[in-house]
Amino acid sequence: MKKWIAGAAVFAAAFAAQAKDIVDTAVSAGQFKTLATALQAAGLVDTLKGPGPFTVFAPTDEAFAKIPKAQLDALLADKAKLTAVLTYHVVAGKVMAADVKAGAVKTVQGKDLTVSTSSGVMVNNAKVVKTDITADNGVIHVIDTVVLPPM
Template sequence: MRKLIPLVMMSLMSLSAFAGHHMESEKTDIVDTAASQETFSTLVTAVKAADLVDTLKGDGPFTVFAPTNKAFSKLPEGTVEMLLKPENKALLTQVLTYHVVSGKVMAEDVMSLTSATTVEGSDVKVVTAMGKVMIDDATVTKADVKTSNGVIHVIDTVLLPAEVKKAL
C-alpha cells in the first residue's frame, strides 16, 4: 500500500498538470470557468436548463465532477435531449447535483476517501488504484482546476444516481 500512495500522488499531480487549455482561474467561478471551455458546452447547457447557474456561482465552496461533451455523448442516444426538456427539469437537476460535493475536495484529499456525499444526497464511490482516480464509473482525467468558489475535476463519464439509472 505504501508503494501505491506515491504512484497515486504522482498520477494526481500529472492529472493536475494536464491542460489542453489553461482552465484554472481562481478569479472566475465554477460556471464561468466551465463556460470558457468548449469541451463543457453540454454541461453548461444542462446547468442553465436546470436553473443551477446562480447556485454554482454562489459562495460555495463546491467540488464539481465535470463531465466533458464526450462523456455526455457516451449516454444512450436521445438521453441528453430528453433530460434537457423542461418537463424533465427535476430529473436533470438530480443528475447534475449528483456531480457536486459541498466543500473543496482537492486531489490530495482523495487519498483518504472511499466515498463522498453529493449535493443530490447520494454517495459516490471513490476508488484510487493503479494510478487512476475513479468516481463511480468515471475516471478523473484532470484534477484540481481551481476556481474562485471551489474546484473542478474533469471526468470522462456522466455520473448517474441509481434512481436515475432505473428511470433511463
C-alpha cells in the same frame, strides 16, 4: 492621490476580471458546452456561481456524447431528473486531488459517490482525467463519463 485611487481601481478591476466562479471557469475551458447547457436548463447556474465552496466532477462534452441523443434530450427536458443528475456531480466543500481518499462521499444531491484510487482516480464508473481546476468558489475535476445517481 487621484492617480493612486485610479491605479487602485484599475488593479481591482483587473483582479476581479481574473476571478472566475465554477461556471465561468468551465465555460472558458471550452470542453463543457453540454454541461453548461444542462446547468442552464436545470436552473443551477446561479447556485454554482454562489459562494460555495463546491467540488464539481465535471463531465466533458465527450462524456455527454456517450449518452444516446434521444436519452440525453429527454434528460435535458426533465428538469427534476436533470437536477438530480447534475447535483450528483457536486460535493460541498473544496476537495483538491491531494485530499482525495477512497470511499463514499456525500453529494449535494444526497446520494453517495464511490471514489476509488486503485488504478487512477475513479468516481463511480467515471475516470478522473484532469484535476484541480481551481475557481474562486471551488474546484473542478474533469471526468470522462456522466455518473448517474442510484434511483
